[in-house]
Amino acid sequence: MTKKIKIGTTEIGGGSPVKIQSMTNVPTSDTERVIAQINALAEAGCDIVRFSVPDEQSAKAVEAIKSRSTVPLVADIHFDYRLALMCIERGIDKVRINPGNIGGENNAAAVAKAARAAGVPIRIGVNGGSLEKGLLEKCGDLPRAMVESAKRHVEILNKFDFDDIVLSLKASSVKTTVEAYRLASETFPYPLHLGVTEAGTTEQGIVKSAVGIGSLLLDGIGDTIRVSLTDDPLREAWAAKLILRSLDMGGDYVEVVSCPTCARTKIDLIPIAEKINEAVSGIDKKLKVAVMGCVVNGPGEAADADVGIAGGDGCAVLFKHGKIIKKIGEAEIIPCLLSEIKKMTDNK
Numbered sequence: 001m002t003k004k005i006k007i008g009t010t011e012i013g014g015g016s017p018v019k020i021q022s023m024t025n026v027p028t029s030d031t032e033r034v035i036a037q038i039n040a041l042a043e044a045g046c047d048i049v050r051f052s053v054p055d056e057q058s059a060k061a062v063e064a065i066k067s068r069s070t071v072p073l074v075a076d077i078h079f080d081y082r083l084a085l086m087c088i089e090r091g092i093d094k095v096r097i098n099p100g101n102i103g104g105e106n107n108a109a110a111v112a113k114a115a116r117a118a119g120v121p122i123r124i125g126v127n128g129g130s131l132e133k134g135l136l137e138k139c140g141d142l143p144r145a146m147v148e149s150a151k152r153h154v155e156i157l158n159k160f161d162f163d164d165i166v167l168s169l170k171a172s173s174v175k176t177t178v179e180a181y182r183l184a185s186e187t188f189p190y191p192l193h194l195g196v197t198e199a200g201t202t203e204q205g206i207v208k209s210a211v212g213i214g215s216l217l218l219d220g221i222g223d224t225i226r227v228s229l230t231d232d233p234l235r236e237a238w239a240a241k242l243i244l245r246s247l248d249m250g251g252d253y254v255e256v257v258s259c260p261t262c263a264r265t266k267i268d269l270i271p272i273a274e275k276i277n278e279a280v281s282g283i284d285k286k287l288k289v290a291v292m293g294c295v296v297n298g299p300g301e302a303a304d305a306d307v308g309i310a311g312g313d314g315c316a317v318l319f320k321h322g323k324i325i326k327k328i329g330e331a332e333i334i335p336c337l338l339s340e341i342k343k344m345t346d347n348k
């Protein structure tokens with residue numbers, strides 16, 4: 001089990017539930033927009049939100065952002081240790097910085113000292129695309145080189161008596177990412193923040209992230225996750241939530257299973273499944289709902305669903321736990337199923 005680390009009001013690692021992270025994409029110095037985006041992300045299911053701090057103006061905004069955020073915040077800093085110190089002074093909950101490339105050990109010592117005094121953990125973020133020179137040749141392959149790079153950064157923090165560390169080892173290749181994290185989980189006691197970096201635009205990014213993050217979570221590896229998409233960060237939160245839910249790690253929700261349709265389907269099933277899915281998306285009660293194309297296979301195949309419909313010819317049957325309850329007209333399918341779902345979730 002990984003070390004438990006406190007990030008503001010939440011905890012990661014040590015068996016805590018896996019947390020969802022995303023990142024804002026508006027200028028951090030534009031506090032109103034950042035705050036609006038952070039709180040929208042929190043509303044969408046993010047447990048922790050990160051933002052870049054590329055300059056002093058952004059670091060100075062931390063206090064105002066923090067005072068109005070509903071979730072713990074992470075400052076992402078590259079190279080400039082003074083920005084890390086400014087963020088820590090202003091109440092940031094976690095800093096992402098790599099101590100090996102902030103201008104020498106004195107700077108790393110200063111950050112470690114300030115972070116320790118403030119109880120702020122540090123994430124070391126290794127990226128497969130920007131490793132130290134010569135490391136790849138020395139280690140032989142990218143996953144090993146990434147872990148070696150993480151080790152060097154960790155050793156610097158440990159040297160200054162700092163141990164509240166979170167690690168990430170992201171690459172744009174799913175295979176490399178998974179191998180690097182597997183190796184890291186055998187090497188370090190620290191919580192791991194999972195992600196496939198530069199995963200791409202929406203569809204490709206979600207598939208790559210789901211395969212990479214999902215494989216690791218199934219191995220019991222990973223304490224926080226981020227789905228990186230070239231898209232609205234709200235989509236990242238949505239995709240991360242779906243990944244966790246698909247692994248039964250995302251809390252209670254109404255799961256809609258639906259068949260792929262085939263030549264036996266005689267009703268317009270696709271929009272029905274979409275509408276039911278949409279209608280139940282905000283209900284945090286545990287229920288399984290089936291939307292199936294035919295009576296021949298539907299009720300039987302979805303026998304483990306609490307409630308469902310199976311299409312006939314211009315009609316459908318309503319079934320519960322595989323048992324047919326009644327026949328309904330095609331136009332009644334959505335209202336009837338939604339009213340059953342409402343009854344069943346109201347009682348939970």
Ligand code: SF4
Nearest residue numbers: 259261262293294297
């Ligand atoms: S449930 Fe029926 S309609 Fe749907 S895929 Fe299976 S056989 Fe085809």
